[in-house]
Amino acid sequence: MKEKKPYLVLKKLLDKAPPARDFIGxxxxxxxxxxxxxxIAEVKKASPSRGVLRENFxxxxxxxxxxKGGAACLSVLTDEKYFxxxxxxxxxxxxxxxxCPxxxxxxxxxxxxIYYxxxxxxxxxxxxxxILPDLDIKYMTKICKLFGLTALVEVCSLFAPLETFELDIANTKKLLQGERGQKIREKGIMVVGESGLFTPADIPSIPLVNNFFGN
Incomplete structure (x- = not known):
């Protein structure tokens, strides 16, 4: 893909692209x-753990x-191999x-x-x-800022290995506890409870997230 559309081609296309929408806003x-x-509602045809979610996609x-249902933002799966x-x-x-952003x-x-x-x-x-070293995350975050993009940094692997694709909504609660949670609040970082929510009943099970988003 990089050979078909090298950086120089993408940079020219970026000059004509409309500004990025305010995801956090x-x-x-x-x-x-x-x-x-x-x-953040997800547009996803399949997943490694559940297979094809919707044939008529x-x-x-x-x-x-x-x-129309009220989602603030949309998440669109672009990975082909697994999703x-x-x-x-x-x-x-x-x-x-x-x-929606x-x-x-x-x-x-x-x-x-990121360019693409x-x-x-x-x-x-x-x-x-x-899957990214800290230096790569810092570098890519700078590129995102340059383009007006929001960087959503997934840290769930602190609590569960990525290769299992295991979902646990309690991870968000763990993230916001103790000294780590205090630092997150002090820096004003918006926290996303990513995946694992299937019904409205799942949301009250992570009360710290409700309190955090309410602030």
Whole structure:
């Protein structure tokens, strides 16, 4: 993919791209308006643990339904190997008139992917601490800031190994406890309880998240 669209080509496309939408601003606005934790709804065809989730998969139709239902932002799977996603889905959603900021959910290992995601319409990028050295995260975060993108840094692997794809909503609660949680609050970092929420009943099970988002 890099050979087909090298950096020089992407930089020219970036010059013509509209500004990235405010991902964090959209989450804060939704929380302020409703008083509830904001929702990042996920456009995902399949997962390694559950297989194909929806055979008749229309990313635009799903994205519009999420937006109509009140989602603050959307997460779009672009990984092909494990989630049967694509950057084309991201582009289709962005060009469909959907106004929600879009998170590109991908296994990012190369800065080129950030350039490509921005060209395809991403407003935020997922960076996974389990697969990126600290220096790479700092470098890629700087690139995100340069493009006006939000960097969502996934740290769930502090509590569970990434290779199992195991989900535990208690991880977010653990993250906000003790000295680590105090530092997060002091720095004003927005915390996302990522994945593992299937019904509204799951949300009260992580009360520290409710308190954090309410602040």
């Amino acid at each position: 959209a989450l804060k606005e939704a929380n302020s308006r409703t008083g509830f934790p904001d929702l 229309d990313p635009v139709e799903i994205a519009k339904a999420y937006e 049967q996603g694509s950057f084309e889905n991201l582009e289709l959603i962005r060009n469909s008139g959907v106004q 879009l998170l590109c959910k991908e296994f990012v290992i190369d800065a080129w992917q 995601a921005r060209v395809k319409g991403a407003d935020a990028i997922l960076l996974i601490a389990a």
